[in-house]
Amino acid sequence: MPKRIQPLSDMQIRSAKPKEKDYKLADGFGLYLLLTPTNGKLWRLDYRFDGKRKTLALGAYPAVSLSDARKRRDDAKTLLANDIDPSDANKAKKAARQEAGANSFEVVAREWHTKFSPTWSESHSYWVLRRLEQYVFPDIGARPIAELKAPDVLKVLRRIEAVALETAHRVKFMIGQIFRYAVGSGRAERDPTADLKGLLPPRSQKHHAAITDPKEVAGLLRAIDGFNGTFTVQCALRLAPLVFLRPGELRQAEWSEFDLEAAEWNIPIERMKLKKRVKEDRKGEKHLVPLSAQAVAILQALHALTGHSRYVFPSARSFTRPMSNMAINAALDRMGFKGEMTAHGFRALARTILDEVLQCRVDLVEHQLGHAVKDPNGRAYNRTAHLSERRKMMQTWADYLDGLKVGAKVLPLKRVEGV
Known part of the structure; x- marks a missing residue:
């Protein structure tokens, strides 16, 4: 008859000491x-x-308690009664967990991000990765992607x-x-996102706030000149209306892109916000921005402060990174223009006044905005197209803005000759 074994107790387990x-x-x-x-x-x-x-192996004490160990023993005995080896069952579970982890939403998402x-x-x-890390991975990142459903x-x-409703729509798309x-x-x-159509409220159709009335522009320019924040941000604010580029193109400007003697800024096409097909067609090209005398003066003054940095407008915390994408908007808010003007709004400001007040040629304005513009034969203008006219337009524009600041009349003008 087998010897009867006295079951263990928690006290006995806790008091047990190691031996040699x-x-x-x-x-x-x-x-x-x-x-x-x-x-x-x-x-x-x-x-x-x-x-x-x-x-x-059933685990280690105390992570696996005495009662947990007995339950695991009983589960193993049930498997044996059904002619299943518990060791093989454990290996299968471990392999399934590893496979699920390798195909978790976060793993697949990071692979997708790396590829594209x-x-x-x-x-x-x-921002794609930032939004995933902030909003998505904490909730569903560890779960197998194949198990995730619309809810x-x-x-x-x-x-x-x-x-933020707009962010919710963007994350849904991602x-x-x-x-x-x-x-x-x-x-x-x-x-499963196909099943969520109509379940988010529609996006609000809002455009970038912009001041386009010349009299109000005059007040904006004077406020920028009186800005009491950092010199770097003030220079970015002063340069924004003179070059009317997209905010990202401005804040990520690098000194290597400038030829101040030639009064030119050559932006790599890869850094422009253009369709992928356009970028591929124009790979290696640069978007040429003629600089007015006023723009050159701003850059020369700033070079004394940030010229040793890669970036023209480095971050206040580190010269190895460009300034925050919120820096200009935050400055405009502090100056009292919240809801009236944004960093992107300088583009609408320039486009509107150059067309309606200075009556410049639309193709020159569009080309300078960085849009794809074609000539009468359907060919895309190259980077030097109409360069002399664009130089003249940019200088006329800078002089016009200076006139606004000192209170010059802002009546509509006849088309500026040649532009």
Whole structure:
């Protein structure tokens, strides 16, 4: 008759001390606690399968309590009763967990980002990953992408919607792209965001706030000259209306792109906000911005402060990064123009007044805005097209803005000769 084993108690386990060699404290039915010389307390289960003696690891005490260890022993016995080796079952579970982890939403999303981000602008690449890390990964990042359903995604979007509706729409679009990538690579069956159509409130159709009335522009320019923030931000504010580029193109400007003696700024086409096809067609080209005398003077003054940095407008915290994409908007808000003017609004300001007041040629204005412009034969203008006319337009524009600041009349003018 087998010897009866007295079950273990928690007190007995806690008080057990290590010895020079491993030893066992049996609990019964093959379950025992293995104590090691380094004070390890490891649950083990001895059993037989296909005539062979085997041992199954059940975890370590106290992470796995006495009652937990007994439950795991009973689960293993159930498997054995059904002719299943518990060790093989554990290996299968571990492999499934590893496979699920390798195909988690975060893993697939980062793979998608790595694959496609080289075709995006630096700013867009940063914000795509930033939004995923901030809003999506904490909720569903660790879950297998194949298991995620529409309600799981909607739960994420609802939380974002409560803070920023526009961001919720952008994140929904990104999640959809990630799912479609997973479908294409065989790690998901379908894109569940297709089931969420109409479940988010529609985006508000808002344009970038911009001041376009010459009398109000005069007040804006005088406020910029009186700005009491950092000199770098003030220079960015003063240069913005003179070059009317996109905010990202301005704040990421690098000194290597400027030839101040020639009064030119040559922006790599890869840094412009253009369609991918246009960028590929014009790879290696530069967008030439003729600089007015006023713009050159601003840059020369700033060079004394930031000329040793890569960036013309470096971050206040580190010269190795450009200024924040919110710096100009924050400065405009502090000056009292919140809701009336944005960094992007300088483009609308220039386009409106150059067309309606100075009556400059639309193709020259559009070319200077960085838009794709074609000649009468349907060919895209090259970077030096109409350069003399554009130089004249940019200088006329800078002089006009100076006139506004000192109170010159702002009546509509006849078309500026040649432009």
